Amino acid sequence: MPCRATSTPARTVRLPDRPPRVRAAEPLTVRSGRVRQAGRLAQRSWRHRSRRFVAEGPGAVREALASRTSVVEVFATAAATARHRDLVELAATGGVTWTQVAADVLGAVAGTVTPQGVAAVCSFLDQPLADVVGRGPRLLAVAVHVRDPGNAGTLLRCADAAGADAVVLAGHSVDPYNPKAVRASAGSLFHLPVAIEPDPLAAAASIRTGGLQLLAADPAAGTDLDAAGERGLLTRPTAWLFGNEAHGLGADLLAVADETVSVPCYGRAESLNLAVAAALCLYASARAQRLAGPPAGG
Amino acid sequence: MPCRATSTPARTVRLPDRPPRVRAAEPLTVRSGRVRQAGRLAQRSWRHRSRRFVAEGPGAVREALASRTSVVEVFATAAATARHRDLVELAATGGVTWTQVAADVLGAVAGTVTPQGVAAVCSFLDQPLADVVGRGPRLLAVAVHVRDPGNAGTLLRCADAAGADAVVLAGHSVDPYNPKAVRASAGSLFHLPVAIEPDPLAAAASIRTGGLQLLAADPAAGTDLDAAGERGLLTRPTAWLFGNEAHGLGADLLAVADETVSVPCYGRAESLNLAVAAALCLYASARAQRLAGPPAGG
Numbered sequence: 001m002p003c004r005a006t007s008t009p010a011r012t013v014r015l016p017d018r019p020p021r022v023r024a025a026e027p028l029t030v031r032s033g034r035v036r037q038a039g040r041l042a043q044r045s046w047r048h049r050s051r052r053f054v055a056e057g058p059g060a061v062r063e064a065l066a067s068r069t070s071v072v073e074v075f076a077t078a079a080a081t082a083r084h085r086d087l088v089e090l091a092a093t094g095g096v097t098w099t100q101v102a103a104d105v106l107g108a109v110a111g112t113v114t115p116q117g118v119a120a121v122c123s124f125l126d127q128p129l130a131d132v133v134g135r136g137p138r139l140l141a142v143a144v145h146v147r148d149p150g151n152a153g154t155l156l157r158c159a160d161a162a163g164a165d166a167v168v169l170a171g172h173s174v175d176p177y178n179p180k181a182v183r184a185s186a187g188s189l190f191h192l193p194v195a196i197e198p199d200p201l202a203a204a205a206s207i208r209t210g211g212l213q214l215l216a217a218d219p220a221a222g223t224d225l226d227a228a229g230e231r232g233l234l235t236r237p238t239a240w241l242f243g244n245e246a247h248g249l250g251a252d253l254l255a256v257a258d259e260t261v262s263v264p265c266y267g268r269a270e271s272l273n274l275a276v277a278a279a280l281c282l283y284a285s286a287r288a289q290r291l292a293g294p295p296a297g298g
Numbered sequence: 299m300p301c302r303a304t305s306t307p308a309r310t311v312r313l314p315d316r317p318p319r320v321r322a323a324e325p326l327t328v329r330s331g332r333v334r335q336a337g338r339l340a341q342r343s344w345r346h347r348s349r350r351f352v353a354e355g356p357g358a359v360r361e362a363l364a365s366r367t368s369v370v371e372v373f374a375t376a377a378a379t380a381r382h383r384d385l386v387e388l389a390a391t392g393g394v395t396w397t398q399v400a401a402d403v404l405g406a407v408a409g410t411v412t413p414q415g416v417a418a419v420c421s422f423l424d425q426p427l428a429d430v431v432g433r434g435p436r437l438l439a440v441a442v443h444v445r446d447p448g449n450a451g452t453l454l455r456c457a458d459a460a461g462a463d464a465v466v467l468a469g470h471s472v473d474p475y476n477p478k479a480v481r482a483s484a485g486s487l488f489h490l491p492v493a494i495e496p497d498p499l500a501a502a503a504s505i506r507t508g509g510l511q512l513l514a515a516d517p518a519a520g521t522d523l524d525a526a527g528e529r530g531l532l533t534r535p536t537a538w539l540f541g542n543e544a545h546g547l548g549a550d551l552l553a554v555a556d557e558t559v560s561v562p563c564y565g566r567a568e569s570l571n572l573a574v575a576a577a578l579c580l581y582a583s584a585r586a587q588r589l590a591g592p593p594a595g596g
Contacts, residue, residue: 191566
């Protein structure tokens with residue numbers, strides 16, 4: 001997936017020989033400009049000013065490098081550099097600078113005192129919602145005013161697993177580039193497109209131009225997932241709307257949805273957490289769509 | 299559900315009049331014996347020595363009081379006492395002492411500096427696995443060596459929502475009375491029976507005596523949930539085995555399971571988090587069992 005163009009393209013210092021060498025000429029310290037700039041990306045305002053964020057840990061760095069669009073540079077300890085030769089190779093192949101640093105420097109980059117030894121500075125990946133809708137998606141997850149970064153990241157991971165075409169973060173939703181959200185997404189941030197749309201009603205209108213129905217996940221809905229499946233609702237191209245953890249979806253969004261649908265509760269729990277409810281909805285749609293086969297016009 | 303007998307029954311100081319009065323005769327301090335004893339319940343060793351734990355926040359305290367089996371006493375700030383008259387009534391009806399305390403005292407009881415103003419000291423609720431199996435359950439969730447308290451609590455919540463008959467914490471699984479687990483269960487700890495069995499193979503053998511099949515959730519399984527449903531596997535009385543977050547289920551448990559089943563991944567995510575995968579498995583069984591109707595012999 002092509003990412004939105006940024007003003008700073010990824011560095012292209014291709015390493016000439018095998019095994020790849022890592023940049024270690026002038027040891028960086030926690031006071032070095034590059035390190036301080038990376039460390040500031042823990043703050044949302046700095047992330048959005050530079051349109052960059054940090055992905056930490058070998059799993060996330062692997063997915064970032066494999067996505068071939070996002071990584072600006074990688075910092076790693078000597079131990080992590082020795083342990084993850086595959087990542088060093090992957091960086092070299094992609095022309096991404098890999099800089100070996102001391103543990104305290106990596107901590108300053110990753111914003112945590114016990115990082116897993118490797119962190120990548122990445123460019124933002126989000127795409128305009130119109131571009132996402134223009135590609136004819138069949139399944140979207142739309143988070144509206146979702147506030148918890150862990151929930152946003154887990155939603156990305158679930159949407160990826162369910163084969164959704166994209167995730168839309170609408171309204172005052174948490175920043176998907178928040179370190180906790182990146183971690184919770186377990187690499188899925190680099191797998192499927194993310195769109196950010198501050199106006200949830202504009203997002204709903206845009207999605208509808210793509211011919212998708214809007215299903216609002218709402219615990220108070222009269223139709224539950226099982227009944228929606230029996231009625232054939234789940235086979236259609238669908239954007240699922242998921243609301244805020246505490247307040248759910250607002251009346252405005254419930255009003256524009258084609259249907260409201262609840263996750264059935266067979267026991268006594270009053271609610272499910274957001275990511276679990278979203279996973280159940282997305283998987284129900286994915287399964288119904290697969291059983292129904294490809295769309296008639298597609 | 300009756301809880302396992304404890305050596306210390308709940309206090310039965312019934313309040314004589316309406317509106318109920320709250321105990322405030324001798325103001326407790328953070329150094330008072332009752333407060334220090336409650337505060338020690340943040341440690342697993344103290345919890346297991348006294349077979350007591352702390353449930354914090356109005357939601358958990360409401361479910362604990364409604365369960366009528368578990369609450370030893372309630373501590374609350376003046377503000378929370380004024381705000382939650384329904385809980386004060388519920389405590390009075392159940393003969394449970396409600397003690398109004400200063401905010402720092404409540405913090406010492408709840409083990410957190412920003413508690414929601416009310417916390418209950420509760421007796422352990424877990425039941426012998428043989429008792430659980432003896433009641434003829436149709437759906438069990440078995441967590442094996444699950445280490446994260448948030449995952450254990452969320453699993454309880456999901457199992458409750460899916461209408462499971464009980465949750466079994468097997469092997470070196472996290473303590474379900476850990477404060478983070480209690481919080482993540484969102485009251486479900488008080489809704490459905492929990493059994494603790496340190497030997498996972500003994501748990502499997504015990505469950506099998508109840509006539510349940512053992513389905514092991516395993517990402518490497520050749521049969522996925524969709525295929526299992528098509529083969530009619532999911533309508534039978536089932537205990538789902540869910541493994542450790544990092545290592546999954548061991549070979550010994552995979553060997554004793556009747557089938558191994560994966561959650562299908564339609565996209566590129568490498569895995570799902572434990573609670574999400576468990577919710578998808580449990581809901582698939584619950585739905586299949588409901589569509590199939592009650593068991594022939596039941």
